[in-house]
Amino acid sequence: xxxxxxxxxxxxxxxxxxxxxxxxxxxxxxxxxxxxxxxxxxxxxxxxxxxxxxxxxxxxxxxxxxxxxxxxxxxxxxxxxxxxxxxxxxxxxxxxxxxxxxxxxxxxxxxxxxxxxxxxxxxxxxxxxxxxxxxxxxxxxxxxxxxxxxxxxxxxxxxxxxxxxxxxxxxxxxxxxxxxxxxxxxxxxxxxxxxxxxxxxxxxxxxxxxxxxxxxxxxxxxxxxxxxxxxxxxxxxxxxxxxxxxxxxxxxxxxxxxxxxxxxxxxxxxxxxxxxxxxxxxxxxxxxxxxxxxxxxxxxxxxxxxxxxxxxxxxxxxxxxxxxxxxxxxx
Amino acid sequence: xxxxxxxxxxxxxxxxxxxxxxxxxxxxxxxxxxxxxxxxxxxxxxxxxxxxxxxxxxxxxxxxxxxxxxxxxxxxxxxxxxxxxxxxxxxxxxxxxxxxxxxxxxxxxxxxxxxxxxxxxxxxxxxxxxxxxxxxxxxxxxxxxxxxxxxxxxxxxxxxxxxxxxxxxxxxxxxxxxxxxxxxxxxxxxxxxxxxxxxxxxxxxx
Numbered sequence: 001x002x003x004x005x006x007x008x009x010x011x012x013x014x015x016x017x018x019x020x021x022x023x024x025x026x027x028x029x030x031x032x033x034x035x036x037x038x039x040x041x042x043x044x045x046x047x048x049x050x051x052x053x054x055x056x057x058x059x060x061x062x063x064x065x066x067x068x069x070x071x072x073x074x075x076x077x078x079x080x081x082x083x084x085x086x087x088x089x090x091x092x093x094x095x096x097x098x099x100x101x102x103x104x105x106x107x108x109x110x111x112x113x114x115x116x117x118x119x120x121x122x123x124x125x126x127x128x129x130x131x132x133x134x135x136x137x138x139x140x141x142x143x144x145x146x147x148x149x150x151x152x153x154x155x156x157x158x159x160x161x162x163x164x165x166x167x168x169x170x171x172x173x174x175x176x177x178x179x180x181x182x183x184x185x186x187x188x189x190x191x192x193x194x195x196x197x198x199x200x201x202x203x204x205x206x207x208x209x210x211x212x213x214x215x216x217x218x219x220x221x222x223x224x225x226x227x228x229x230x231x232x233x234x235x236x237x238x239x240x241x242x243x244x245x246x247x248x249x250x251x252x253x254x255x256x257x258x259x260x261x262x263x264x265x266x267x268x269x270x271x272x273x274x275x276x277x278x279x280x281x282x283x284x285x286x287x288x289x290x291x292x293x294x295x296x297x298x299x300x301x302x303x304x305x306x307x308x309x310x311x312x313x314x315x316x317x318x319x320x321x322x323x324x325x326x327x328x329x330x331x
Numbered sequence: 332x333x334x335x336x337x338x339x340x341x342x343x344x345x346x347x348x349x350x351x352x353x354x355x356x357x358x359x360x361x362x363x364x365x366x367x368x369x370x371x372x373x374x375x376x377x378x379x380x381x382x383x384x385x386x387x388x389x390x391x392x393x394x395x396x397x398x399x400x401x402x403x404x405x406x407x408x409x410x411x412x413x414x415x416x417x418x419x420x421x422x423x424x425x426x427x428x429x430x431x432x433x434x435x436x437x438x439x440x441x442x443x444x445x446x447x448x449x450x451x452x453x454x455x456x457x458x459x460x461x462x463x464x465x466x467x468x469x470x471x472x473x474x475x476x477x478x479x480x481x482x483x484x485x486x487x488x489x490x491x492x493x494x495x496x497x498x499x500x501x502x503x504x505x506x507x508x509x510x511x512x513x514x515x516x517x518x519x520x521x522x523x524x525x526x527x528x529x530x531x532x533x534x535x536x537x
Contacts, residue, residue, distance in 0.1 A: 011370075053404075076372070078363050079404040107504045108406035111447060115400075116483045138508050145507045199355055218363040220505050221512070267533060 001200045008197045010143070012074055019061050024324040034074040034081060036061040041071040046164040046173045049095035050102040050157060051086065055299045056217055059154065061168040062327030068161035069102075070095070077196050077299070081109035086116030088134045090127060098126035098170035100177065102156055104149025104218040105133035106218075128170055130177040132156055134186045134307065136241050137223050139212030141230070144276065148216050151296040151307045152184035153261040154193055155319075158328070162321035176318060180309065185245050187238040188305030190215040190222065194298050195238045213237060214327045217261070217298040231268065232275045238306045239279055248308055250284030255319055257307035258290070262297035264304055269293070272304060289319060295327070333383045335427075336391045339534050340381060344374030346530040357519040361506040366407060366519040373403035373411070386426045391437075394417030406504060407520065410444050410457065417443035430472040430481050437465045437485075448503065455501035456515060457520035460492035464528055482532040489525040496521045516525065 005011050012034060019036065020029050027036040035051075046307050050060045051073030060072035071093035090099050100121070103113045110131060117127045134152030136167035160177040166177070190212045193202040196219060203219025206212060213236070214223035226232075248254055258273045260266065280287055288311050296305075311319065322331050348371045354367030368473075369446070377398045385391050386465045392415045398512075400412030418436035422428060428436070441461050445451065452462045467488035471481035496518035 075404045076369065078404070079365055079369055080408075082401045082404050082408055084401045098514070106406075107448070108404065108408070111406060111409040112404065119520075139510075145503055148508065196364055196368075199359070199364045199372070203359060203364050216505075216508060217503070220363050220508060221361075224511065 001021075001195055001197070003195070003197055005197055007196030011197055015054065015057070016061065016074060019326070026324075026326050027061065028086055030092055031215075033088050034085055035071060035092065036064050036074070037071045037089070037092050038066075042093050042095040044097065045095050046097045047071065047095055047099045048102060048161050048164055048169060048173070048256050049073070049089050049093050049099055051075070051081050051089065052104050052106075053080055053218065055194075056296050057129060058294070058327030059296045062155050063154065063325050065274065066321070067165045067321055067323030067325070068157045068328065069077065070143070077198065080112045082091065082113035083112050083119060086113055087119045090120040090125060091123070094125050094151075096305045099128040100164075100170060100173050100175065101159065102126065102153065102160070103129055103131045104153055105131045105146050106148065126170060128174050130156065130174060130181060132181055134181070134184045136185050136187050136245060137216075150186050150188060150217050151257055151305045152181075152186045152309070154257065154328075155184050155255065156180045157311045158323060159315060159318040161233050161323065162318040165321065179315065182268070182298060183247060183310040183315070184307060185242045185247065185255075186305050186307040187241050188217070188259075188261065188303060188304035189213045189230065189234060189238060190249050190301050191228070192261065192263065192302040194219045195303035196299065212302075215298075215301075215303065217296060219298060219301065223315040231272050234271050235275050236279065239276060241284070242306060242308055247310055248285055251286075253286045253288045253311045253316075254280070255311060256280070256290045257285055257295065258271055258292045258295055259305045259307060260294040261301040261303040261305070262294060263300040266293065269304055276306060278331070279298040288316065298323065334386045334391075336388045337381055337383050339531060340391060340395055342534050343527055343530045344378050346526050347371055350523070350526055354519050354523055357517060357522055360493060360516045361501065361509055361513045362519060363505055364521065365388045365405065369403045369405050369407055370411070370523055372409065373399045376402040387423070388425050388428060389421070389423030392416070392422060395419075404465045406448070409447050409519070412439035413443040413447045416439055428478070430476065430478040433478055433481070434465070434469050434472050437461070437468060441465055444519040450503045453499060454503040455496050455499050455506060455518045455521075456503050457518070459496050459518065459522040460521035460524045463492045464489040464525075479532060479535050480526065482535065486525065486529050486532050489521075489528050493525050494520045495516050
């Protein structure tokens with residue numbers, strides 16, 4: 001394993017300090033905790049708290065700031081943060097108007113965030129939660145723990161965050177988050193696996209000419225393995241599965257995210273987006289806004305995911321609203 | 332002077348740490364390659380925090396559970412944390428335990444895991460080792476066997492449970508995303524649960 005690290009056990013700690021050193025105007029760290037909160041506090045508005053395992057940077061700490069998150073909790077690499085850490089984040093972010101937890105649908109994340117919510121509720125803090133489950137690679141059935149939460153989570157941060165910033169109540173903010181969750185779908189693939197620093201070796205092995213379709217964001221293997229093909233063909237597969245959901249139809253307007261997994265050059269993401277834009281245009285689906293970049297990564301994994309969010313007159317202004325965070329800024 | 336329950340918990344931690352890579356490798360096959368790493372981190376913290384002279388078994392287990400809860404993370408943190416804390420409630424105030432006590436503690440731990448994880452037997456989780464272990468334990472204990480004899484039966488059943496997890500597909504946890512591809516692999520959580528029971532048995536035999 002070759003990594004730019006000092007100490008395997010100290011990577012998350014050093015990363016958080018490095019983020020604070022880079023963005024002191026945006027974020028500060030709660031002392032002794034793996035939690036980043038807004039440098040200016042969150043008084044007088046509903047607070048959004050998210051987080052999860054580390055290794056998905058810039059998610060989630062990079063989205064703490066005006067118009068998006070109020071606090072982000074960083075667990076160990078690919079490991080949900082513990083209830084005590086989430087609880088401290090809730091307490092710190094609470095500006096008196098209630099707190100919404102944005103949880104990605106993983107067994108550990110849901111358990112730890114729910115325990116933290118119980119602890120905060122016991123203290124009289126108004127807490128509610130939404131669970132993002134946008135990954136169409138996983139069948140949503142009694143046979144699985146439910147669909148995973150992946151890159152679509154960023155749209156939940158953005159739109160629910162805009163609602164909170166505009167003075168929405170906890171119920172309003174939750175309703176926006178739920179609406180985004182109902183209208184957002186994603187699917188990803190890997191050209192090559194990632195290496196968790198503490199594990200020291202790749203999370204799965206792929207032959208030189210193999211790719212993994214339907215991967216999650218934790219180095220877990222995908223739903224099937226196949227020979228590599230052109231990025232257009234791969235994009236067709238991912239997009240085909242997303243469109244098969246029946247949510248996105250001719251005449252609809254969508255936001256598109258082409259998200260890099262951490263080890264794939266932007267050049268390749270733009271190549272993918274050229275084709276995605278053409279396919280959507282062919283189908284009469286209008287692209288209102290496109291985001292191309294590394295938003296929800298998986299360490300050094302090579303690959304990408306596609307996310308579509310169906311928009312309407314309520315969601316568009318929230319997508320367009322200003323945001324000012326380390327990893328996403330628009331005016 | 333270190334109490335017996337302190338020694339026992341330290342011993343469980345040593346087993347987990349000795350098997351860190353093994354458990355992580357099992358998790359790499361069907362999960363996210365962190366089970367051994369996370370559990371080892373948790374038990375390192377447990378060793379640092381446990382009062383060596385505490386003789387109250389319930390208090391020691393509660394402290395162990397709370398420490399695991401705040402250091403392991405993932406799904407294993409809440410599940411193992413809850414298991415130790417629930418077992419600790421049954422053992423509160425006790426400085427030694429009988430077979431009947433242990434049976435009740437194991438039952439409480441399993442109930443806690445089921446409540447937190449919303450899982451049942453047959454979903455390729457730690458319950459597939461623990462529930463048969465508890466059944467086998469109670470059968471022996473109800474027939475008048477002592478703690479160690481009953482634990483021998485429990486460990487044998489837990490190992491069979493681990494073997495059983497190889498034959499089924501996961502429907503809980505990250506392994507469930509693999510669908511049929513999870514068949515053929517043993518469950519890391521069932522494995523660490525079995526290692527825990529074996530360590531307790533071996534410790535009591537000494």
